[in-house]
Amino acid sequence: MTLPNPEFFAQFDHDQLVAADKAHYMHGFHMFDEHREQGSLNIAAGDGAYIYDTAGNRYLDAVGGMWCTNIGLGREEMADAIANQVRQLAYSNPFCDMANVTAIELCAKLASLAPGDLNHVFLTTGGSTAVDTAYRLVQFYQNSRGKPEKKHVISRLNAYHGSTFLTMSIGNKAADRAPEFDFMSDLFHHISCPNYYRAPQGMSEADFLDFLVNEFEDKILTLGADKVAAFFAEPIMGSGGVIIPPKGYHRRMWEVCQRHDLLYVADEVVTSFGRLGKFFASQEVFDMQPDIITTAKGLTSGYLPLGACIFSERIWQVIGEPGKGRCFTHGFTYSGHPVSCVAALKNIEIIERENLLAHVEDVGVYMEQRLQTLADLPLVGDVRCQRLMACIEFVADKHSKALLPDAVNIGEKIHLRAQAKGLLVRPIGHLNVMSPPLIISHAQVDEVVEILRQCILDTATELRQNGEYQGR
Incomplete structure (x- = not known):
């Protein structure tokens, strides 16, 4: 597709969309309180491995929509x-x-x-x-x-x-x-x-x-x-x-x-x-x-x-x-x-x-290796990845594998930090899950890993300051 330009995004009335979404749209796995307070990330366009919200902000979609945008978005054919x-x-x-x-x-x-x-x-x-x-x-x-x-x-x-x-x-x-x-x-x-x-x-x-x-x-x-x-x-x-x-x-x-x-x-x-x-x-x-x-x-x-x-x-x-x-x-x-x-x-x-299966063998192994570099970070208990299915499990204590309290909402915290930096990962309780499009490149894998690294470190610092994490 032709990449969206400022005129494309100017057509959207952000406040009206937020209000209509809250008033009428019941989502799958609808979180009533959160949706009432925060609304949704409203998506307007997609191209390859990226999606754009109604304000024109671009996100690398490491979730692949819902495990599904394998060949990437916006293909003319x-x-x-x-x-x-x-x-x-x-x-x-x-x-x-x-x-x-x-x-x-x-x-x-x-x-x-x-x-x-x-x-x-x-x-x-x-x-x-x-x-x-x-x-x-x-x-x-x-x-x-x-x-x-x-x-x-x-x-x-x-x-x-x-x-x-x-x-x-x-x-x-x-x-x-x-x-x-x-x-x-x-x-x-x-x-x-x-x-x-x-x-x-x-x-x-x-x-x-x-x-x-x-x-x-x-x-x-x-x-x-x-x-x-x-x-x-x-x-x-x-x-x-x-x-x-x-x-x-x-x-x-x-x-x-x-x-x-x-x-x-x-x-x-x-x-x-x-x-x-x-x-x-x-x-x-x-x-x-x-x-x-x-x-x-x-x-x-x-x-x-x-x-x-x-x-x-x-x-x-x-x-x-x-x-x-x-x-x-x-x-x-x-x-x-x-x-x-x-x-x-x-x-x-x-x-x-396009021989995408061979590409997955290549970039998937690279993603497995790069994500493993996050294993020694604070909060990270386990890193699981096979080709283009990946998950980071967060814990309060690496030795005992004890989880943080549900109220900390650790997966969501890191997801929101990543979103602010232009990366989408999927929060599921104490997990962040990824399933990027098959077309993802080595450089985009590096982008995923580096943004996640910084978000995990920043979140650990915040939790320590709040007395919610001891860093063991």
């Missing part, structure tokens, strides 16, 4: 592809015996990229609906094979699988479980988060891995393998704090699933389409073959809403058995939307043509 599709076919019924060309082409492309025999695709409107679809598919499959009792699901503590009623119940991130909401509990069970940083003191990583695998198998046996249908897992837990599991974790958990006839559902809503340097991470990065993959976010790089539930030939053969007269009575008005599908196809074309 994306705009042209979307506009051309709107002119050609803006909408088509996705149900029953109707299809459209771009949806067919996208499903074939996804099948070619997905690992193993994941040859079948159900298109959705985003990540939450992709995971919701995955569970409905699990139900349909188990009933179709004559196992109506096999419906229980095992997930992990601190997991995030979406924000529908069903998917929020599958996940179990404490901060997201507002007491004013209800959750399903009878079919969903949660085992330990694979966060070695929070393992019992003195436990080796190998012993921690054994504990996790044994806990999983014990949970299956306790519930009864004839009742447990599936294991839902993010390859790297995203919103839970970029939790990178011990080496071999997913392979061994998959082997447990194989022994006990569980489907392995890999929630790759975040990790797919280049974030870890591969189109899909399950097999190429973590050496296991899931039965179902859910994806969204980087599928269109955020240009339009779209998700997908990709599943195996084995599942397809069971649910679509000839002569049974079955109907998969599940769908969304906007799944397979032709304009969203053309955005996904163009997005994949750009990733392939």
Whole structure:
């Protein structure tokens, strides 16, 4: 896009936008008191890895929108592809015996990229609906094979699988479980988060891995393998704090699933389409073959809403058995939307043509190395980064790993300091999470690290002066 100029920003009435936002716009994960007092950062434009607020201030978006602006913002060829599709076919019924060309082409492309025999695709409107679809598919499959009792699901503590009623119940991130909401509990069970940083003191990583695998198998046996249908897992837990599991974790958990006839559902809503340097991470990065993959976010790089539930030939053969007269009575008005599908196809074309996966391997390793230079700073307990997924965990005491009081709001404090310096990181309690666009450069990684360094040091000084941090 053409970079915004002062005349572009002059069109916005900042005060009016703030007032309208406060009066009418209920955001996702709306913080009522904070929003009432502070309002929002109102974004007006984006270009590459940068976004601009209505006053024209520029920010390096190290959050990548919401883990999703993989190819960067403002690409003219994306705009042209979307506009051309709107002119050609803006909408088509996705149900029953109707299809459209771009949806067919996208499903074939996804099948070619997905690992193993994941040859079948159900298109959705985003990540939450992709995971919701995955569970409905699990139900349909188990009933179709004559196992109506096999419906229980095992997930992990601190997991995030979406924000529908069903998917929020599958996940179990404490901060997201507002007491004013209800959750399903009878079919969903949660085992330990694979966060070695929070393992019992003195436990080796190998012993921690054994504990996790044994806990999983014990949970299956306790519930009864004839009742447990599936294991839902993010390859790297995203919103839970970029939790990178011990080496071999997913392979061994998959082997447990194989022994006990569980489907392995890999929630790759975040990790797919280049974030870890591969189109899909399950097999190429973590050496296991899931039965179902859910994806969204980087599928269109955020240009339009779209998700997908990709599943195996084995599942397809069971649910679509000839002569049974079955109907998969599940769908969304906007799944397979032709304009969203053309955005996904163009997005994949750009990733392939510009060799962005190789770029992620290069710049991602550089980001891992540079972020580790922050590990010795005050407040920093752990630095977790794999390619372009990163998190800094802040603590009150490096030795005990004790957290600062919630009232300090440490992630938010550092986020706001960074924002004032033109950098966006995502605050999640005592964490700052990053997932920059795949196009980020070495120089921009340096900018992220240097701004964060100064913000962490300044925040530590402020907290010491206030008596809120002793610096141990």
